[in-house]
Every structure is written in structure tokens, then in C-alpha cells.
Amino acid sequence: MNIRVKSGSPGIIPCLYDKKHKENRKYWCKGTHWVSCQILAYTNEPGEYSLTDYPEQSIFTVQWKNLKTSDSGYYWCAVEIGGSNTVDAGYCLYLKVQSAPDVSVVSSSVSGHEGGDISVQCLYSSGYQNKVKQWCRYKDQRCYTVGRTDTSQNPSVQIRDDDERRSFTVLMTGLRRTDSGWYYCSVGDLQVPVQLTVTEPKRAFTSIPAAPPTPSEADIDTTQQSTNRNPTNMTTDSRPETHKRDVILLLCLLAMLVLLLLVTLVAIVTWRLRKKPERGQNKENQMTSSSPADAASSASVDDNSVIYSSVITFHKAPSSSVNPETDVIYSSVKLTPKAVC
CATH class of the missing domain: 2.60.40.10 (Immunoglobulins)
Structure with a gap:
């Protein structure tokens, strides 16, 4: 080589x-x-x-x-x-x-997924423009030649030569895991090795058409859809709104409690202010009603005792200090206690 x-x-x-x-x-x-x-x-x-x-x-x-x-x-x-x-x-x-180099590659290591495609670009100098271009595998020395269209060549490997750019491109389609290995670009008697790695295909999610549902399955599906539309099943999704409502409700309760306390305080203060004038009026009434009590007590005294009175009238000679027309009355009072029942 x-x-x-x-x-x-x-x-x-x-x-x-x-x-x-x-x-x-x-x-x-x-x-x-x-x-x-x-x-x-x-x-x-x-x-x-x-x-x-x-x-x-x-x-x-x-x-x-x-x-x-x-x-x-x-x-x-x-x-x-x-x-x-x-x-x-x-x-x-x-x-x-x-x-x-007279012959080279853009990348000496390429990789692709199973079922996918890869391309390799091989470059050559002007002196090798008319040489035979090939894409060969190391382990079995099987080669694919530019310009050949015989049935011996694998249709999944295509080679296209570009004389103006002095390069030829190898396109491998429908890759398989067994395609992994070493290859080389060959121009005339010169070679450049290239390593190919084929990995597992990317997993793609495809939709599989389902059979039409039976009437019972359709009823179950309708029930499930209506259940899903029910707001009670959206508790998890509406947690932020529920939390917000709880906070607002709590604030309202606190505000009502504070308002109730204020009303109670105002009522107590008002009651106390009204109570003071009543107390003063009661005291005045007690003072006013003390005379009848005394009268009652005196009446009781009158009831309990008998008063005898004797009046004697004296006629004195007139004087300068006394009005001659005025009589002087002297009285003596004798109290006789009444027996207690």
C-alpha cells in the first residue's frame, strides 16, 4: 500500500x-x-x-x-x-x-446511524485527475469505482467525481451495523484510510393507527372526557388559584375580627360614659329624698310619742324695745314615751 x-x-x-x-x-x-x-x-x-x-x-x-x-x-x-x-x-x-498530500480526505473518521446515510469527500491533486478513483474496504478489499455501473457494485454506494474541484464524493445509504470498519479512498496507486462507525438508529415515536372503539369503550371514553372536564378533577392544576382564594378568605376573616373588636370597644366606652351621669343623678336623688325620710322619721317619732303642750299668755307692760301690741307666749313641752309594741 x-x-x-x-x-x-x-x-x-x-x-x-x-x-x-x-x-x-x-x-x-x-x-x-x-x-x-x-x-x-x-x-x-x-x-x-x-x-x-x-x-x-x-x-x-x-x-x-x-x-x-x-x-x-x-x-x-x-x-x-x-x-x-x-x-x-x-x-x-x-x-x-x-x-x-496528493490524496487526502476531509475527515478520516465518519459515523452514522443504522438505516441512515453518510458521505465522504476524497481530495486529489491535479496530477491525479485522470487516475482511477475508488472506494475500498480493508477487510475484503472490495472496491467501488467511479464511472462503473455494472451490477457487481452495491447500489447503496454511489461515487460522484467532480473534476473542477478535484474531488470525488462517496455516498453510502441504508447503513447497516455490519458496514462499520475501515475503508480507504484510492486514487491511482495512492490510498488514504477512513474509519466508518455505524451506531444504533435513533428511536422515533410513530403513531400506530388504532381500531375503532366498541360502543362500551366509547361510553367509557366519553365518561372519562367528561370527568376530565369536571373542575373537581382539576385540583392539582388549580392549586395556585385555590391557595389565593384561601389567603383572601383568611384576610377577610381577620378584617372582620378586627372590626368586631373595634365595635365591642366602642360599645364598652359608650356604656361607661353613659353610666357616669346616671350615678351623679342617683346621688342627687338620694340627697333630695333625705328630707321626706327625715319627715317620715319625725312622723314616726310623732307616732311613737304623745306631745302635751300647755300655753300660758302673759301680758307685760309695754316698753321701748317691745311692741306693745305683741303678746309673748311661753310654752313648755312634755314628752311622754309611748309603750313599744
Whole structure:
């Protein structure tokens, strides 16, 4: 394989191996000859290159962060078999690092949902405008070629070339989970790897037409609808309004209570103010009625005792200080107590 990568940017390529070597250790080796190549990295070990094994796909990937043009050369995807008389398994590829690669892709990793579509845009330089363009799968090397319309090609994969923009677009429709894997854009003898991931479809809620309801079901549905329209079933929805009414009612009760207290207080004050003049009038009446009482007491005295009086008249000689026409009367009173019953 002849792979083109861009300098100064991260990249990743896949390496295939036989499924019988799933448990063997994989490594990445650089050199023109197999026996003298320099091992740069093993799977699951840190370093300039990162190798990740996917046994279920019989693939391990080689990933890097930054390659320079001087890193161009021959590399080997290898599997360590073990034993002194055995040869490790592997194959060679040429990796060319360019600032402006002759063949590249807009995105080296694409994903889609099962049943959906994806598109991949492959770019090429003017020198490869008339070369054969293909979209190929790594594991079976099955390719789809631009301009071919024979029945061997899958109708769900369409390739359209745009000479003016020097690019061709791959459209895959009706994706399946089995379409996941590694592909590559091929222009002439150059390739660029692309990883495709197909995930489960998005769950869509579809309406299923229902059979017409029976008369009994229709009656039940009508009853439920009328119940739903009943305000008593809307207690939960009208909680804010109910709470507001409760607050207003409570405020009204408090206002009435305060008003009742004020009326009671005014009545008590009024009653006390009216009571004071009555007390003064009673006192005056008592003073006024004391004379009849005295009279009664004197009457009782008169009733209890008999008074005898004798009057004697004396005629004196007139004097200068006494009126001669006036008689002087002297009286003596004798009280005789009456027996008590």
C-alpha cells in the first residue's frame, strides 16, 4: 500500500492480521527489509506511536500525533509469532508525509446511524485527475469505482467525481451495523484510510393507527372526557388559584375580627360614659329624698310619742324695745314615751 499523510497533524492507519493471531503481540516496525526493520512500538505501550488492538475485527491501529516529512519511508504491520525457528507475520506499506498530500480526505473518521446515510469527500491533486478513483474496504478489499455501473457494485454506494474541484464524493445509504470498519479512498496507486462507525438508529415515536372503539369503550371514553372536564378533577392544576382564594378568605376573616373588636370597644366606652351621669343623678336623688325620710322619721317619732303642750299668755307692760301690741307666749313641752309594741 502507498499511503499519503499530512505533516504536522495527527493521523491513524489500520493494520490487518489473520484472525488466528488474535492473542499474539503486534508491533510497528520501520525499515526497507523485514529482517532488519527497527521496532518502534508494541501494542498497549506508550511512545511516539500508539498501537491499539481490536481482536474482534482482526485489526490493530497505529496512531501518531505529529509526523515530519523526514518520517517518510517503509513501515511494517507485524505480528509476533514467537519461537526461534518461526518468522513473524506482517506486510509492508509505504508512508509518505507531505505538507500538501496528493490524496487526502476531509475527515478520516465518519459515523452514522443504522438505516441512515453518510458521505465522504476524497481530495486529489491535479496530477491525479485522470487516475482511477475508488472506494475500498480493508477487510475484503472490495472496491467501488467511479464511472462503473455494472451490477457487481452495491447500489447503496454511489461515487460522484467532480473534476473542477478535484474531488470525488462517496455516498453510502441504508447503513447497516455490519458496514462499520475501515475503508480507504484510492486514487491511482495512492490510498488514504477512513474509519466508518455505524451506531444504533435513533428511536422515533410513530403513531400506530388504532381500531375503532366498541360502543362500551366509547361510553367509557366519553365518561372519562367528561370527568376530565369536571373542575373537581382539576385540583392539582388549580392549586395556585385555590391557595389565593384561601389567603383572601383568611384576610377577610381577620378584617372582620378586627372590626368586631373595634365595635365591642366602642360599645364598652359608650356604656361607661353613659353610666357616669346616671350615678351623679342617683346621688342627687338620694340627697333630695333625705328630707321626706327625715319627715317620715319625725312622723314616726310623732307616732311613737304623745306631745302635751300647755300655753300660758302673759301680758307685760309695754316698753321701748317691745311692741306693745305683741303678746309673748311661753310654752313648755312634755314628752311622754309611748309603750313599744
